[in-house]
Amino acid sequence: MAVLLLMTGCAAVTLDKDLNLTPEMFAQRQMQTRRFDTTDEQKILKTCAALLQDTGFTIDESEAKLGILIASKERDATDAAQWAVFIVGSFFGVAIPPDKDQIMKAFVTTRPVGGSGSQVAVRVVFERIVFDTEHRLKKIEPLNDPKMYQSFFEKLSKALFLEAHDI
Amino acid sequence: MTSDRRTRNLLLLPLFLLVTACATTQDHLLDMNTSQVQLRNIQSRAFDTTDKEKTMRAIIATLQDLGFMLDRADYTLGVVTASKARADTMQMQVYASLRVTVTVRPRGEKQLLVRASAEYQRSPVTDAKPYQNFFNSLEKAMFLEAHQVD
Numbered sequence: 001m002a003v004l005l006l007m008t009g010c011a012a013v014t015l016d017k018d019l020n021l022t023p024e025m026f027a028q029r030q031m032q033t034r035r036f037d038t039t040d041e042q043k044i045l046k047t048c049a050a051l052l053q054d055t056g057f058t059i060d061e062s063e064a065k066l067g068i069l070i071a072s073k074e075r076d077a078t079d080a081a082q083w084a085v086f087i088v089g090s091f092f093g094v095a096i097p098p099d100k101d102q103i104m105k106a107f108v109t110t111r112p113v114g115g116s117g118s119q120v121a122v123r124v125v126f127e128r129i130v131f132d133t134e135h136r137l138k139k140i141e142p143l144n145d146p147k148m149y150q151s152f153f154e155k156l157s158k159a160l161f162l163e164a165h166d167i
Numbered sequence: 168m169t170s171d172r173r174t175r176n177l178l179l180l181p182l183f184l185l186v187t188a189c190a191t192t193q194d195h196l197l198d199m200n201t202s203q204v205q206l207r208n209i210q211s212r213a214f215d216t217t218d219k220e221k222t223m224r225a226i227i228a229t230l231q232d233l234g235f236m237l238d239r240a241d242y243t244l245g246v247v248t249a250s251k252a253r254a255d256t257m258q259m260q261v262y263a264s265l266r267v268t269v270t271v272r273p274r275g276e277k278q279l280l281v282r283a284s285a286e287y288q289r290s291p292v293t294d295a296k297p298y299q300n301f302f303n304s305l306e307k308a309m310f311l312e313a314h315q316v317d
Contacts, residue, residue, distance in 0.1 A: 010259060010261060011261050011288075012252075012254050012255060013251055013253045013263035013287075015265070015285075015287055015292060015294070016296075018234070018251055019265075019304065020233075020304065021233065025233065025234065026232075028232075029231075029232060061240070063240040063242055065242040066220070066224055068227065068237060068240050070236070070237050096257075107237055109228065109231055125231060137256075138256050139255050139257070140252050140253050140254045141253065141255065
């Protein structure tokens with residue numbers, strides 16, 4: 001019970017830990033970054049914009065000079081398993097409203113790397129905001145499935161006709 | 168005489184309350200609680216470079232490393248705003264958000280001044296430690312030392 005009370009007050013972001021770099025953050029960076037053999041950063045950025053559009057994202061903000069793209073999309077977040085839990089839970093009076101809608105966000109950066117900028121590093125970060133059936137905020141979380149990132153970079157290399165290298 | 172004064176004081180009381188209310192609103196609008204100079208020092212660092220583009224890219228990369236989502240960036244103005252919000256009601260993690268605006272401008276002939284101002288849970292961050300942490304992270308991306316500004 002005491003543990004539960006303690007956990008209730010636990011803020012998901014704190015000033016103590018969220019401005020410090022941790023080894024986990026470097027692991028994330030590795031998963032979210034690929035390098036391409038080109039000097040044309042703007043071409044990569046344009047291709048990223050087209051790819052985001054292809055995958056249903058809307059571009060919210062961009063600054064080509066700094067190699068930035070931010071995009072988002074709203075999608076259904078219904079999960080059959082959660083509905084099953086909800087229905088079973090309702091019988092016992094402990095129903096947790098299932099997920100309903102979600103906003104997915106993508107944050108892409110590009111930057112020249114390697115000797116005399118012979119390569120361009122592309123990093124993408126995905127996160128999502130989930131609301132339940134009663135339109136209450138349920139979750140804001142980074143999407144950490146390596147498959148999503150792999151798939152994004154596979155599509156990007158196809159569009160660029162370039163091979164993606166791990167960093 | 169005493170009674171007169173008391174009456175006057177009583178009459179003044181609502182006025183005082185009114186003044187207090189106004190001051191609070193103004194405090195929030197202009198956040199005058201901490202000394203502005205002191206706060207500016209806590210929030211600023213000078214870097215020995217004049218490369219604005221590289222500095223802004225390092226700031227953005229640092230924020231991305233720290234798990235922030237960019238809200239806007241403007242090269243001409245030298246402004247970057249990003250936020251990090253997380254919540255997980257299933258894991259009993261209460262919604263919390265941290266917003267940061269970072270500005271870059273020239274300081275003399277040979278330096279750039281980087282200033283960060285953060286907002287956490289609808290309040291300005293006035294402690295030195297969080298800014299120290301941010302600049303420590305930024306130093307690594309800049310490969311340059313961050314100098315304290317007086």
